[in-house]
Amino acid sequence: MKRTTRVVAATAAAALALAGVAAATTPATAASKLKIAFVMGAESDPFFQAMKVGAQAEATAENVDLIWQGDASHYDVATEVPIVENVIAQKPDGLVLIPTDPTGLQAANDKAIAAGIAVANVDTHVGDLSKVITFITGDNGDGGAKAADAIAAKIGYKKGGSYQVVVGLTSATATTNVGRLNGFKAQVAKKYPGIVIKDVAYSASNPQTANSNVKNWLAKYPKLNGIFAIDGTNASGAAAALQAKHLTGKIALVGYDAYPANVALIKAGVFTALIAQDPAAEARLAIKTLVAYIQNKTKPAKRDVVIPNVALTAKTSSADLAKYTYVASK
Amino acid sequence: MSDSKQATAGIKEQAAWRSKANSLLQNQTVLLAVTLLALGLFFNWGSGGMFLDLGTLGTVLDDWGAYILLAVGMTFVVITGGIDLSVGSTVSLSSVVAGWVMVGPMHADLSITGSAANPYLLLATFICLGVGLLVGAVNAFLINVFKIVPFIATLATMGAAAGMAIIISGGMPLQGPNNFDLGLDWKIGDFQLPISTTVAVVMVITIIAGLFLHKSRFGLYTYALGSNAFATRGAGISPEKQILKVYLLSGGMAGLAGAYAYIRLGAGSPSNGMGMELYAIAATVIGGASLMGGVGRIFAVALGTLVLFVVQSGLLMMQVVEVSPDLKQVIVAILIAAAVAVQTLQNKNGRR
Numbered sequence: 001m002k003r004t005t006r007v008v009a010a011t012a013a014a015a016l017a018l019a020g021v022a023a024a025t026t027p028a029t030a031a032s033k034l035k036i037a038f039v040m041g042a043e044s045d046p047f048f049q050a051m052k053v054g055a056q057a058e059a060t061a062e063n064v065d066l067i068w069q070g071d072a073s074h075y076d077v078a079t080e081v082p083i084v085e086n087v088i089a090q091k092p093d094g095l096v097l098i099p100t101d102p103t104g105l106q107a108a109n110d111k112a113i114a115a116g117i118a119v120a121n122v123d124t125h126v127g128d129l130s131k132v133i134t135f136i137t138g139d140n141g142d143g144g145a146k147a148a149d150a151i152a153a154k155i156g157y158k159k160g161g162s163y164q165v166v167v168g169l170t171s172a173t174a175t176t177n178v179g180r181l182n183g184f185k186a187q188v189a190k191k192y193p194g195i196v197i198k199d200v201a202y203s204a205s206n207p208q209t210a211n212s213n214v215k216n217w218l219a220k221y222p223k224l225n226g227i228f229a230i231d232g233t234n235a236s237g238a239a240a241a242l243q244a245k246h247l248t249g250k251i252a253l254v255g256y257d258a259y260p261a262n263v264a265l266i267k268a269g270v271f272t273a274l275i276a277q278d279p280a281a282e283a284r285l286a287i288k289t290l291v292a293y294i295q296n297k298t299k300p301a302k303r304d305v306v307i308p309n310v311a312l313t314a315k316t317s318s319a320d321l322a323k324y325t326y327v328a329s330k
Numbered sequence: 331m332s333d334s335k336q337a338t339a340g341i342k343e344q345a346a347w348r349s350k351a352n353s354l355l356q357n358q359t360v361l362l363a364v365t366l367l368a369l370g371l372f373f374n375w376g377s378g379g380m381f382l383d384l385g386t387l388g389t390v391l392d393d394w395g396a397y398i399l400l401a402v403g404m405t406f407v408v409i410t411g412g413i414d415l416s417v418g419s420t421v422s423l424s425s426v427v428a429g430w431v432m433v434g435p436m437h438a439d440l441s442i443t444g445s446a447a448n449p450y451l452l453l454a455t456f457i458c459l460g461v462g463l464l465v466g467a468v469n470a471f472l473i474n475v476f477k478i479v480p481f482i483a484t485l486a487t488m489g490a491a492a493g494m495a496i497i498i499s500g501g502m503p504l505q506g507p508n509n510f511d512l513g514l515d516w517k518i519g520d521f522q523l524p525i526s527t528t529v530a531v532v533m534v535i536t537i538i539a540g541l542f543l544h545k546s547r548f549g550l551y552t553y554a555l556g557s558n559a560f561a562t563r564g565a566g567i568s569p570e571k572q573i574l575k576v577y578l579l580s581g582g583m584a585g586l587a588g589a590y591a592y593i594r595l596g597a598g599s600p601s602n603g604m605g606m607e608l609y610a611i612a613a614t615v616i617g618g619a620s621l622m623g624g625v626g627r628i629f630a631v632a633l634g635t636l637v638l639f640v641v642q643s644g645l646l647m648m649q650v651v652e653v654s655p656d657l658k659q660v661i662v663a664i665l666i667a668a669a670v671a672v673q674t675l676q677n678k679n680g681r682r
Binding site for chain 2: 202216217237
């Protein structure tokens, strides 16, 4: 209900703004300012909030009007499709779409292109990208590899040594989990053959479950060297478990996602490293690419762009920590 | 003559024995206790002697504490013939509100450590309790005033509370004081007990709730409502008032479970209560409460909750045969179904 109200309000506001523009300003200046829309799943997701910061900065730099639209909390095809439709009705010059589903959003994606809107996909993508100007995403496999590097560095990996690590997952199927785990395994196999992945367990998105998984592992593997907590939920649960068992700093803990709460725990020595995505950079590049295309009809040299993840550690400068830390909504 | 007398006496004795054995087997509590013992020994063997270690038992009790709070509230609700699906989201929402108060108005952060954190944790507990009572009141309002069935009413508040938790937190954990020691090292001499202060408090709450259900008029009315709502009204008891009290209790317990999660993790996260309602319901049913209403005992539910988390931890600890996390889910599901099936059969025999 709240979303509907908001969409209606946004549409009304846009209509009023257009009317105002038509009445008060010369068409030339109105036409010169481009309008670019961003549509994502759950607006409140910290990942998208961080993305918004980048999008706003780039929009200001390029003198572009930014329409930011998503459901308040649902990451869902059913709520995203009508939002895209509403945005198309506002006739933006460009649309950055973060589809919640590759097939579910294909029709809305193509409808926008048919309406003459330049479309980019960010983070996730629709099944058929042939008419999309650019697709920009973070690299989960690279993030997993960086996690392996961080654990190896912390435990002082030496050739011929034998080390035990465990991986806390949310589920067997979450695509981000799978990408990160595969990247982690590949890096271990390639560079750190002495590291043995003893076990994995699921948290089902509950940090309390992640917490007991880690506590049980600590009992089961008294010689455990490292933990890869594959997302924010597992990171929170694992951090609390190491603190409760007074093992902070003694066992390498690499988490994912730069929530402010977890970034603070890098400084406290609980996390060896946090692997962070760079959603702001994804958003900046998407707007830059679309503006270049709309103004000069230049397509990017490569349609698909992968932005690497970064490992945040105690040695990371505070400027970089601030840059990568996710920003809360509001 | 005397022969037949002897035979009769023998038969009588046999019958007495059989009925004693039967009633013992039909006793929920005994059955659950035997199951627990068997599982404990099995997992201790399977884990190479590590399961009956105090550290592992401490982890099992940590989980037990989180879920028994919900299961106790759920038992009252289920006895009235209702259900409360909102408890998991209430855990999330209440712990997020507590985190928000810590980070916002209280300006409490990681610099507050050790016993200096205690007043903050106490405040967080009261905030969580308040939020839980509020959700419970909304549930009762929807059920009493709009006559919405509990399943749908609490499904609505489940969604609303989860959404609010995300909006308030921005989808992230809110962290107040994080490094504190709530007497996690209880010792008698050199003997380390596997019980933390929080778990001990939860045990006391559970016992009080049990007395409340089984010894008070409030408990009697709760059973009465679940057995025959119509007759209850006839007896001069207001079902609406009883519904209000029971859902307030369930909401309040969920709020306390939110405080428990907040203290356990040192953070209020919108996923702190993710999926907890389902395990709470499962624990309640394993403990012998009937979703049809009118039946349920707190002590048995406490044992049922323990069974659930002995299995959860036990499967992870297995070393003789490694159990994959996917297989683990299947085994837990089968266990729940089996536990309920045993009880259904039992009731069939017992209620002739």
